[in-house]
Amino acid sequence: MLDDLTRLAGAARARLPATDVDDWSVRWSRTRSRGWSVRRGVAEPPSAGSAEGALVTAVVNGAEGWAATADVSERGLAAALERAAEWARVVGDRALVRMLPADVSDARGTYIGPGVDGAELSGAAIQGALRQLEARLRSGANGPESAIVDTTAGLDVVDVDQAAWTSRGGATLQRLRHVSPNLAATAARGAISQGRSLGGGENAGLNRQGGFDLFDVAWLEREAERIREEALVLLTAPNCPSGAMQLLLMPSQMMLQIHESIGHPLELDRILGDERNYAGTSFVTPEMFGTYRYGSELLNVTFDPTIPGELASYAFDDAGTPARREWLIRNGILERPLGSALSQRRAGLPGTANARSSAWDRPPIDRMANLNVEPGNTPLAELIARVERGVMMDNNISWSIDDSRNKFQFGCEWGRVIRDGQLAEVVKNPNYRGISATFWRSLSGVGDRGTVEVLGTPYCGKGEPNQMVRVGHASPACLFDQVDVFGGEE
Amino acid sequence: MSATHPSERAETQFAALTAALFAGLRGAEVALLSVEGEDTHFIRFNQAKVRQAGHVDRQRVTVRLIDGKRHASVRLDLTGHDDARRCLAALAEARALVAGCDPDPYLLYNTEPRSTRRVDHGTLPGPDEIVASVTDDAAGLDLVGIHASGPIWRGLATSLGQVNWHVVERFDAKVAAYLGGDRAVQTGLSGAHWSRPAWQRTLATARVQLDALARPARTIQPGRYRVLLAPQAMEDLLGVMSWGGFSARALRTGSSPLNRLARGEVQLHPSVTFTEDTAGGWAPSFTADGFVRPDRVTLVEAGRHAGELVSARTAGEFSLPANGADSDESPRALAMAPGDIPPDDALARLGTGLAIGNLWYLNYSDRPAGRITGMTRFATFWVEGGEIVAPVPVMRFDESLLRVLGDQLVGLTTDAADLPDTGTYGGRALSGARAPGLLAEGFSFTL
Numbered sequence: 001m002l003d004d005l006t007r008l009a010g011a012a013r014a015r016l017p018a019t020d021v022d023d024w025s026v027r028w029s030r031t032r033s034r035g036w037s038v039r040r041g042v043a044e045p046p047s048a049g050s051a052e053g054a055l056v057t058a059v060v061n062g063a064e065g066w067a068a069t070a071d072v073s074e075r076g077l078a079a080a081l082e083r084a085a086e087w088a089r090v091v092g093d094r095a096l097v098r099m100l101p102a103d104v105s106d107a108r109g110t111y112i113g114p115g116v117d118g119a120e121l122s123g124a125a126i127q128g129a130l131r132q133l134e135a136r137l138r139s140g141a142n143g144p145e146s147a148i149v150d151t152t153a154g155l156d157v158v159d160v161d162q163a164a165w166t167s168r169g170g171a172t173l174q175r176l177r178h179v180s181p182n183l184a185a186t187a188a189r190g191a192i193s194q195g196r197s198l199g200g201g202e203n204a205g206l207n208r209q210g211g212f213d214l215f216d217v218a219w220l221e222r223e224a225e226r227i228r229e230e231a232l233v234l235l236t237a238p239n240c241p242s243g244a245m246q247l248l249l250m251p252s253q254m255m256l257q258i259h260e261s262i263g264h265p266l267e268l269d270r271i272l273g274d275e276r277n278y279a280g281t282s283f284v285t286p287e288m289f290g291t292y293r294y295g296s297e298l299l300n301v302t303f304d305p306t307i308p309g310e311l312a313s314y315a316f317d318d319a320g321t322p323a324r325r326e327w328l329i330r331n332g333i334l335e336r337p338l339g340s341a342l343s344q345r346r347a348g349l350p351g352t353a354n355a356r357s358s359a360w361d362r363p364p365i366d367r368m369a370n371l372n373v374e375p376g377n378t379p380l381a382e383l384i385a386r387v388e389r390g391v392m393m394d395n396n397i398s399w400s401i402d403d404s405r406n407k408f409q410f411g412c413e414w415g416r417v418i419r420d421g422q423l424a425e426v427v428k429n430p431n432y433r434g435i436s437a438t439f440w441r442s443l444s445g446v447g448d449r450g451t452v453e454v455l456g457t458p459y460c461g462k463g464e465p466n467q468m469v470r471v472g473h474a475s476p477a478c479l480f481d482q483v484d485v486f487g488g489e490e
Numbered sequence: 491m492s493a494t495h496p497s498e499r500a501e502t503q504f505a506a507l508t509a510a511l512f513a514g515l516r517g518a519e520v521a522l523l524s525v526e527g528e529d530t531h532f533i534r535f536n537q538a539k540v541r542q543a544g545h546v547d548r549q550r551v552t553v554r555l556i557d558g559k560r561h562a563s564v565r566l567d568l569t570g571h572d573d574a575r576r577c578l579a580a581l582a583e584a585r586a587l588v589a590g591c592d593p594d595p596y597l598l599y600n601t602e603p604r605s606t607r608r609v610d611h612g613t614l615p616g617p618d619e620i621v622a623s624v625t626d627d628a629a630g631l632d633l634v635g636i637h638a639s640g641p642i643w644r645g646l647a648t649s650l651g652q653v654n655w656h657v658v659e660r661f662d663a664k665v666a667a668y669l670g671g672d673r674a675v676q677t678g679l680s681g682a683h684w685s686r687p688a689w690q691r692t693l694a695t696a697r698v699q700l701d702a703l704a705r706p707a708r709t710i711q712p713g714r715y716r717v718l719l720a721p722q723a724m725e726d727l728l729g730v731m732s733w734g735g736f737s738a739r740a741l742r743t744g745s746s747p748l749n750r751l752a753r754g755e756v757q758l759h760p761s762v763t764f765t766e767d768t769a770g771g772w773a774p775s776f777t778a779d780g781f782v783r784p785d786r787v788t789l790v791e792a793g794r795h796a797g798e799l800v801s802a803r804t805a806g807e808f809s810l811p812a813n814g815a816d817s818d819e820s821p822r823a824l825a826m827a828p829g830d831i832p833p834d835d836a837l838a839r840l841g842t843g844l845a846i847g848n849l850w851y852l853n854y855s856d857r858p859a860g861r862i863t864g865m866t867r868f869a870t871f872w873v874e875g876g877e878i879v880a881p882v883p884v885m886r887f888d889e890s891l892l893r894v895l896g897d898q899l900v901g902l903t904t905d906a907a908d909l910p911d912t913g914t915y916g917g918r919a920l921s922g923a924r925a926p927g928l929l930a931e932g933f934s935f936t937l
Contacts, residue, residue, distance in 0.1 A: 043592045049565030066544030070567040087543045090617045094625045096539035123590045150743035193744030193858045277635035277666040361546045400853040402865045409863045464636035465914035488856030
């Protein structure tokens, strides 16, 4: 496959009549998606899809243009290259960034992620298993639960093949498989309803790279029973208490906390102002790197696309930069931003291999990939024992943060009061709010490896034009002090 | 740079694909072929210079095969050559999926062909003009944002003889002019016919608003305040309401934030009326299931629940009449009726409080109760005696939708604004909303 496309890319360049193109690149991708779902006892129609095309860039006198085409024939790529070159000429000296030869990657290599070309499950087998799981969501030992009003069991499998070539000899091929099981149940009585899901439903949760072994039906059956029972418990639970108190966040909420109030504010393109009209800017400024205390000494955060199986793993980013593990925050001190090679040059800062695009028709921008909180040494039982008055929260359900990524408010599916070091009653509608710049300094306990969960979301949105990418987050359970906690409408 | 009317080529191509695909059907099989396409120039800029500029030429088709009560869909991108063979391969893949799936008791698609055709041609700017408009015209401004321009099309054909075709040629310039830090004015211009003078007037208005933002800021404490939400802020409020708010499925499965309204437990202010106004919007008049949408569906009338959005699948599931909703049952053209406050009197009617230009990042803090949280963003001002006094840094609110649109609502302005959805996730949107400004008291700010 790579040889054929390499020949096509070279041939397309050779057909380009103009001689003013200094550099070019072709990034091809093919995404194949399959989805199955059973909802309220009925199998929904299966769907499949593919998206295939290439984004071509051309640099003329330091200005860059791009063109995206689904026609990946020699003629189609040549036409796209000419169109990209025309754009580069139109932009000319009104470009914000002058491209240099060193901006063009010469990296070469291949990466095949876990599960690619692995054993397949038939659609009928998947649908059968989903029927079984959905029945567990709906019915307990005594038959259907009348308060359970909505149930979904689903599975999405997305295979991505991508390859890139550049005028500087760069040639990379990467093949990835993403597997996302999904379970959710809603219980309702009158106008009151509560839901539970697997890791936060479709927005988050158990999204990973790998094979069909991630669709572990025996384990999912146990999870389905837990989800049903906990949705019913929530329906009659009191509201979360209000006040300043300790907050124990489980990994399924930590992933959202990391994502919104560490990941996004550290994106270098936001700091450089590119996102100010849409996703927003950042309270982080360039001079903070190297000295700013982002969190307590317990806070250690890494960017690591090299972990096989986490949702956003790869060997090269979409600008061809080889992926490496990097420390973003070490012992609470901010070390480096999430900035791709081009952003690094613009800002004069170190960065990461994080130029990523969502699809063949979008140019790469600075994104998160796998952004993880490193585990500490405290077992979960000890974290709980440390809480005099507080709440444990699990599974994100609501997220909101300002455009500088500072003032946030997050809500969870499941809350559990902790009183005098003991887990106590379940509470519904647990919410908390805070300010990123101070919140992480209240981190007082970090769970050990036994508390770590590897999670991820396929829905990280950003960019103009808009792009939705997959990001991975692994985290231990973490304890925070003096957080403003509150419940729902009385 | 590009040939005129790519959508015309797409329509011809779609007809050819349709013929080839339907010729491949067997026995009693029924097929629906739909297409979503665009031919767009995207120019992204920062500091009034071009950050990224490029072009997308994309057509995505969905081949849906129905055999009795079994059905399945396969999507693919058209390449411009060999597409008939590729669509037939997709048909074969759909046939294999259908063979392995269960009958669907909720299958519902239109079996009474109703063809439609709407083509709205425009006069769009070329690449040189776009670049000049965001660099030369914005001289002296720290302008950041995006300009997207080109035709967007949607098509549907069924083997029962129905053909629907919908084209909108449109530009969407959405920008923010920054004074520094997070002080900025967001503005924009969308339409079918580009006017450089209109764009220059848009920027001139932004420059005037920046002058007001340059005043010393006033930080307010959390608490309840009287607020005037501009139509652009209302767009965000309507957006979060649309997450299941009007969905018949959500209303029957406990996940609608308007449950209590639909159950008659609460009423909104008598001046609140919501309509799904397909006739007045940009969305196509047909659904993926082949149903033609009614021109209007009244959702809330004079403060009372009056209707809901019912997709074909929900119609089958809950034995309801379908009314042209897409599968997500979100509005595509939600219109809020205007009120009786002339825009020139709005600040005077606010008196003392906050004039909010934009809201941002709304979400639910208690969805079944209709309580939301979110931020102010861009131009928000402290107003005293009907006069703008000072810009206000961003504030978080946490408030009930049912109260803001209910007993806390003071009035609505007479100037309902068209608010096209300029979103581009997966492709340029063809939807939007229309909303007036809203004056409310006791709006709760928390952080």
